[in-house]
Amino acid sequence: MDKVIDIEERIPSLREKRKRRTNRKFIFLLLLFLLVLAVLLYFQSPLSKVESVGVEGARLNSGEDYIRASGISEGDALWGFRKSESARKVASLQGVKNAEIARTGLRSVTIKVEEWEPAALIEEEGAFHAVLANGEVFSAPAGPVPAPILTGFKPGKEMNRMVKELDGLPGSVRALISEVKSSGDKENPDAITAYMSDGYEVRGVISGFSEKMAYYPSIVSQLSDEGKGVIDLEVGLYFRPYKEVYGDGSDPDGENGTEDEGTAAEDGSGEEGEDGE
Incomplete structure (x- = not known):
């Protein structure tokens, strides 16, 4: 014979389940509200603004030139610009081989440039x-x-x-x-x-x-x-002293084939005729 469960016995457990479910929903909504509030407060606070803009690798152009080209300034929204777009503007300057922009620290932006040597x-x-x-x-x-x-x-x-x-x-x-x-x-x-x-x-x-x-x-x-x-x-490698190249071209000793007439290397073709150069 099947056991009959009295509805009066089940009501407290059902109430407890509903209460736990309601509490979870409330906590979730509360956390979501607090998160949205924190985000709104963050974007309204100075913490979301650019505090400093630095440049690495600048030699041909000045750091100010790169900052101006990027379009990023102190006090701008830290998340209000696209890094790829700003890097493309920097890379358009003369002498720039590659450019990269990174958010560093809590409120800093670093412009890294690679210039042509x-x-x-x-x-x-x-x-x-x-x-x-x-x-x-x-x-x-x-x-x-x-x-x-x-x-x-x-x-x-x-x-x-x-x-x-x-x-x-x-x-x-x-x-x-x-x-x-x-x-x-x-x-x-x-x-x-x-x-x-x-x-x-x-x-x-x-x-x-x-x-x-x-x-x-x-x-x-x-x-x-x-x-x-x-x-x-x-052609190969050949050496001649300056006194031979820019002088009168004659051998100081009056003889040809001496070291003063030059030193040949690699191809051994450094010998000259009797008439000099």
């Missing part, structure tokens, strides 16, 4: 301008830049090729180059002359210049007893 300098209208690694001539006059001066190069394909070669050099070698002069003619339009800060002169061609010049420290270390002079990298 200055590979050379060129004189325009009485002032030196940096030639960037992408071949672009920076519009503002350059400050102290450890880069060689380009002479005789016109903006265009030839200069871009030269800049690419310079950018491919190790920084320690590029810092030794004071000036690169375009010395080409109709027969050899790519000929160049590099004047080194350690007193040597290097002659070569644009194509492959960075590859050959990477060995410059090793080459110079073997010429310590030869004195200063011209290192010819156009």
Whole structure:
């Protein structure tokens, strides 16, 4: 025989379940209200405003230029701008390779920029301008830049090729180059002359210049007893002292084939005829 449960016995348990369910709903609504209230208070308080804007990596352009381009100012809503859009505006400035904007700390914004490296300098209208690694001539006059001066190069394909070669050099070698002069003619339009800060002169061609010049420290270390002079990298490697190149070309001892007439390397083709150069 089935047991009959009196409804009077079930009423207290039903009431308890309804009460717990009602309490949960009340607590949920209360927490939701408090959360919305906290968000509203946050956006109305100074805590939601930009306290400072910093810039990292600025050398070509000033930090103020990057902040102005981003459109972000102190006191602006911290969440009132899109990072990607502001970064795109910063990246549109001349000389910028890449830009990134990040919210840092509680109320700070940091603009991180990656600029193109200055590979050379060129004189325009009485002032030196940096030639960037992408071949672009920076519009503002350059400050102290450890880069060689380009002479005789016109903006265009030839200069871009030269800049690419310079950018491919190790920084320690590029810092030794004071000036690169375009010395080409109709027969050899790519000929160049590099004047080194350690007193040597290097002659070569644009194509492959960075590859050959990477060995410059090793080459110079073997010429310590030869004195200063011209290192010819156009075909193989050949060295001649300055007194031979810029003097009368004669052997001081009155004989040919001595060390004063030059030192050939790699291809062993440094010997000259009896008539000198």
